[in-house]
Amino acid sequence: MITNTPPPPYYAVIFTSITKEQDPGYSEMGEWMEKLVVSQPGYLGHESARSGLGITVSYWESLTAIKHWKDNIDHQTAQQLGRRKWYETYKIRIAKVEREYGWPI
């Protein structure tokens, strides 16, 4: 689903990744993180796709909200496992959304 974000400005975290061979723990952890993230203060939604490259863009009210999520203890565990087991490489970009428009609305 395309996220119904509020009028800008707000923040986007663009997470681009290449994973190693599939590991059942990876999708389990993904499901857990999906459940956890929606309850975070300042979380606005996220969009995700994977075909070779994986791209997840999450949307946030503020940089503080992003920092809190990054520092969440369970999320920290997921990040460490990710680096040790699941990701070949990744890049994270933190960006301030200045304009948005959609179609048909």
Place this chain on the structure above:
Amino acid sequence: MITNTPPPPYYAVIFTSITKEQDPGYSEMGEWMEKLVVSQPGYLGHESARSGLGITVSYWESLTAIKHWKDNIDHQTAQQLGRRKWYETYKIRIAKVEREYGWPI
């Protein structure tokens, strides 16, 4: 491939879309646009994935560069065809990348 972007600040265009039924013209147009975009002034790279939802994030030196690409006459044609034939819905967000970090580097 994950794009090797320069140190921030630079701009990201986050294009999230849901397409209608597959149409051979869509991937042809996509290939043409991929060729065209790399020669645009201020273009830094792009990342793309589709699994249900499609996400393409392109990176640019400036808002002016983004505007030029939006107004490119061939790209305009692609946009019109996209709305008429290929997209169920899409959203475009223009964002200023303030921080980036990667792993393992």
